[in-house]
Amino acid sequence: MTIESMPGSSGYIEIGNRKITYFSNGYVLGLTVVAGIGGLLFGYDTGVISGALLYIRDEFEEVNQSHFLQETIVSMALVGAMIGAAIGGWVNDSYGRKKATLSADVVFALGSVVMAAAQNPYVLIFGRFLVGLGVGVASVTAPVYIAEASPTEIRGGLVSTNVLMITGGQFLSYLVNLAFTEVPGTWRWMLGVSAVPAILQFFLMLFLPESPRWLYLKKDKSKAIVVLSKIYDPYRLEEEINQLATTLEEERQRKSVVRYSDVFKVKEIRLAFFAGAGLQAFQQFTGINTVMYYSPTIVQMAGFRSNQLAILLSLIVAAVNAAGTVLGIYLIDHFGRRKLALSSLSGVIISLIILAVAFILEPSTSSVIGLYGWMAVVGLALYISFFAPGMGPVPWTVNSEIYPEAYRGMCGGMSATVNWISNLIVAQSFLSLADAVGTGWTFLILAVIAVAAFVFVIVFVPETKGLTFEEVERVWKERAWGGGYGREAFLEAGNEQ
Template sequence: MASQTEYNPDNHVNDNASDHMAKEKAGVTMIESIEDSGALDTIEETKPGAFVWLCAAATAIGGLLFGYDTGVISGVLVVLGDDLGGREVTDSQKEAITALCAAGALVGAVIAGITSDKYGRKPAIWFASVLFTLGAIIQATSYTVAQMLVGRFAIGLGVGSASTIVPLYIAEISPARFRGRMISVDMIFLATGSVLAYAFDAAFYTVNHGWRYMIGVGAVPSIILGILLFWCPESPRQLMFHGKREQCESVIRSIYVNATEQQIAEKMISIEYGVNSSKALNEEISLKKSLSMLFTIPANLRAGIAACGLMFFQQFCGFNTLMYYSSTLFDIVGFSNPIAVGTVVAGVNWIFTFLSIFIIDRVGRRRLLLWTMWGMPVCLVLAAIAFNWVPIDHRTLELTSDEVGWPAYLVLVAMILFVAFYAAGLGCVPWQANEFLPMEVRAMGTMMINVFNWGPNIVVSSTFLTMMKNITPSGTFGFYAALCTIGWIFVFFCFPECAQMTLEEVRRVFQHGFGVKYAEQWRKDYKKGQTARNATADAQKV
């Protein structure tokens, strides 16, 4: 499909002027001629091989560990008792244990973002698998709060590295038409990790010191991840970035197994042009300059705002308070087996995350968000109303009655519906937003996305119990409902639809403001072009 926009020098930092600009324009002309031929569109329409799906599934074990290690703490907090130092763990210590994982993840995300371009995506994922293993061992053998905090921070480093690089790696190996579904594999594994965490929490709930087994089990999938990585290739764009053209072509052939030689050749030209443009910039600029490019180049800034903003609202919608404190929450409202009840919520999260994989590329990210995010504040308001009728001492968060009444069941229903709305949209889409970022700032931009993920996560995890006491449960849920509403408005105005675009095409969207209208027009033109090509193909058959 022909490009609808001329080259815009604002997309690059070029202090050296005309010679480099001439090369850039020549490169854009070449890419546009390839687009005119339809080659880039037709290769994306070919069926990918099983190999790329297996690579996505293997690396998505990092997502499973993310879900497991953030979800398992919900049951651990309920049964810790006095195992750490001989004293009951206080609410402030519980918040610290929970928040240290998010703090470690923030640091891990920054480290992964800084190093993954230089050393590649695979080493960062290997680094995460080692940290997952060490963190699980340190926590499972803890006998003091301090050791537990060290273990939580170590596991957080792994979570941060995996959450930064795994979606990025999958995005870079995925065909454009299947990118949303392949990245959703990571989200399914993440949700699966949460379900497994609650399942093992429930299994060891009545076992003496069972929390040690809950945590220790997490070392097993991290070892499996480290082994499977030996069979996964480096991202083709990273191989091209490091001058390994033959290896890059080999990976492209393994991804697009049904592509013609012409399609492979022109895909290589497209990747090589995009990578070389980014490489030329990276050779001229420092790490500091790369970071500044996110803020000083208008198109990059808008892409960063859209991606980071959505991640911000993913955290401040309140979902992770359920993942971290659901067992505590259901204990507060009076359920006798709060971990089992929490498992139901985790199961709903898995079901709707799984369903999203089949509709995200067909419906589109933007439409999916607009269809689901409106329900989240409604459910939170419903829970806030129900909490007004739950007999709780707000100073201690303990029930003043042993009876589990209708308000407790209403809270449960509201939370189940909230999780369903979340998992179908906001739970998976933000992790795909790194596709908004040009390659020269993609790793750094993904790092920033994770900063906006884990920064708010630290706030949420370290303040939830305190907020429940200080502004009441109803006030806490009302606060998150208001933020969910603001998030829906943000998506409406600032989040464009980039489904079916190649990563090279996505970079043009934010040259047109936040690109919402431009992206809609692109999709219309794409469908027209696809219809025309199909008609031509049918005519040739006749």
């Protein structure tokens, strides 16, 4: 078996006469797209509430009079997602990625129906909690399922497809919001139609296999090999099976039950979890879902008072988000996870400063849309342009590949829980913080956090581009026990050739 690296490219390799690229295997791409519908649910839920909230306020006066109720309607889905992500890791490891996805679809569809039928804000809040549970489980499951079915050299791009589905779901939610602005029961339609992709994924998932790695290591080797044979050509299949056999033997030799406490007791796992969870926290604390949840509200704060105009301008922001994610799919396997995150954060810092300046200088009493109002909209678009290709996909991609097999579901669930907790804090506090210190100073605080995120990536996040799961595990062991920085540099140098 011969493996030749293609000159000047780290995004694909040539094995024999066959290049492994993003589009080279329709079977893998199909698995990715269907699993990625979980990301679509995630994105639609985060985006749709921003427009629906404008009309919920119109229907329920008590909501219109209370920022706390508005924040609770937005953030209750995050409470559900936090719990869903926490149990999602256990469900993934115990019952498999496929059953986890199916259960998430059922809960999400049920929550969508409850929201659409809600006769008061409190039933609506309960429905938001249910869809959050489904989104939380899906947020853990989809990246892991895709990563475990992906060839190493295109794993980043395929996992990033899930993030494209998230941003595509956000864009779709703004289109739906705009379409229903003149329809009776506006917000009910906006929230209710989200059941459709959940039902679609449920039925499509029935025809898809379980993750081959989970099957091999937890249940049925023969079924795993059948699935792997559809992913890899024969000369690559043997290599993959040998790696899985080695991993399985290592797990047997440990002869210990995997425990949550191990994440904090075992040094290499602790370092990996700190890097993964830190990326997830900074993804939220740099403000992405402040922008996505409250984009129309922010636009109205900038002076654009019309609900329809606010949603239309937010639609443009969501389109930039989706386009940026497409760019990220290409860059993440060519440019690398670490460099992409650092470049992204640099632009995020600049964009947040522009937003801060626009709101600080914009007269709060102005009834006319001025220079600073347009400056705020430009700042939003720039923010998304920089965030989407980097800090959008990188945390999810890194978390799908940095943990040992036995801990992948558990640590993935824990880090996703950190993401949702951070998301909840931001969503529940943004309007109140903007009231207390001003919108401009709120964005300035986010800019300072983005600087801290930049430093964090430099210090704690290694490059994992092009490494197998086993090589990534060795990187953490070497970081934990010394003598590894030279080896890591060698691996990184190999990636760059």
